[in-house]
Amino acid sequence: MSDNLEHIVRELQQMGIGPAAAQQAVHLGARTVEEAVGMLFSEDRVPAAATPLTAAPATAASLGAARDGPWEEHFSSKDHGRPFYHNPTAGITLWDEPEVHRKQRHQIDVEVFSVPLPKVQQVHSFLDKLLSLPPQLQPLGADSRPSTPSTSGLSPVCKTLLKITTNIVENPAAEKFRTLKKSNATFTSKVWGIEPAKLCLLECGFVESGDAVIFPSQAPIESLRLAVARLQAVEEGLEKDRQGHERSQSGESSGAARYQKEVWHCGRCNKFIN
Numbered sequence: 001m002s003d004n005l006e007h008i009v010r011e012l013q014q015m016g017i018g019p020a021a022a023q024q025a026v027h028l029g030a031r032t033v034e035e036a037v038g039m040l041f042s043e044d045r046v047p048a049a050a051t052p053l054t055a056a057p058a059t060a061a062s063l064g065a066a067r068d069g070p071w072e073e074h075f076s077s078k079d080h081g082r083p084f085y086h087n088p089t090a091g092i093t094l095w096d097e098p099e100v101h102r103k104q105r106h107q108i109d110v111e112v113f114s115v116p117l118p119k120v121q122q123v124h125s126f127l128d129k130l131l132s133l134p135p136q137l138q139p140l141g142a143d144s145r146p147s148t149p150s151t152s153g154l155s156p157v158c159k160t161l162l163k164i165t166t167n168i169v170e171n172p173a174a175e176k177f178r179t180l181k182k183s184n185a186t187f188t189s190k191v192w193g194i195e196p197a198k199l200c201l202l203e204c205g206f207v208e209s210g211d212a213v214i215f216p217s218q219a220p221i222e223s224l225r226l227a228v229a230r231l232q233a234v235e236e237g238l239e240k241d242r243q244g245h246e247r248s249q250s251g252e253s254s255g256a257a258r259y260q261k262e263v264w265h266c267g268r269c270n271k272f273i274n
Contacts (some may be wrong), residue, residue, distance in 0.1 A: 071101040075237040080155035126200035
C-alpha cells in the first residue's frame with residue numbers, strides 16, 4: 001500500500017472508523033479521505049456492525065469535526081448496552097469509538113481511579129468486547145427469555161459481573177465475596193464461560209485456585225472500582241434511554257435513542273444505528 005493510501009487509512013481510523021472498513025474504502029478506489037467517507041457513509045450502503053453507520057454528507061468542516069470531536073457516548077438498549085458515538089457537529093454516528101474520545105476517557109480514569117494506563121486500557125478493552133457481544137451469544141436471563149427492546153437493560157453477563165465486582169468494592173473485608181466457585185452454574189455460564197468477562201476478572205486481580213476463582217486479600221481494589229464505574233455508567237445510560245423510549249411512545253421527545261417500527265434511531269441525528 002502506498003504512503004498516500006496508508007495516510008488515508010490512518011486518517012479514517014483517527015475519525016473512529018474501523019481498520020477493516022478503512023482498508024475496504026481504499027480497495028474500492030478511494031484516493032482521498034473525503035472519497036473514503038463518501039463511500040462508507042453512502043445512503044444506499046447497508047452498514048455492517050463493525051463499520052460507520054450514519055453521517056451527513058462529508059464536508060471539510062464535518063471531517064474536521066469528526067476528527068477532533070466533540071463526541072457523545074450513548075448505549076443501545078436493543079443490544080444490552082452496546083456503546084455508540086455521536087458527533088453533533090458533524091452529524092455522524094458510529095459504532096467504533098473515536099480515538100480522541102477513547103484517549104480522553106482512559107486518561108480521566110487513570111486520574112480518577114489511580115490505575116496505570118495499560119491496565120485501564122485492558123479493563124476497558126474486555127468490557128467493550130463484552131458489551132459488543134451479539135445478543136444471540138449472550139446467556140438468557142433468569143426467565144430463559146430474551147429481553148424486548150423496550151425493557152432491555154444490561155445483559156445477564158454484565159449484570160452478574162457488576163454484582164460480583166460491586167460486592168467486593170462495597171464489602172472489601174468480606175471473604176465470601178472474594179471466592180467464586182467454578183461449580184456454581186450461574187457464575188460459570190454467565191461470567192467464567194464468557195471469554196471477555198473471564199479476562200476482565202483476571203485483569204482486575206482475580207486468580208484461579210483449583211475449583212475456585214479468588215480475589216486475594218492483598219490485591220489492589222482500584223481496577224475493580226474502574227470496572228464497577230464503567231458498568232454502572234452503562235446501566236444509567238440504558239435507564240435514560242428507557243425513559244426516552246417511554247416518552248417517545250407517549251408522543252414526547254425521546255432521549256439518546258428511540259425505537260420506531262423495529263428500527264433504533266439516534267435521538268440526536270434521527271438516523272438509524274442498527
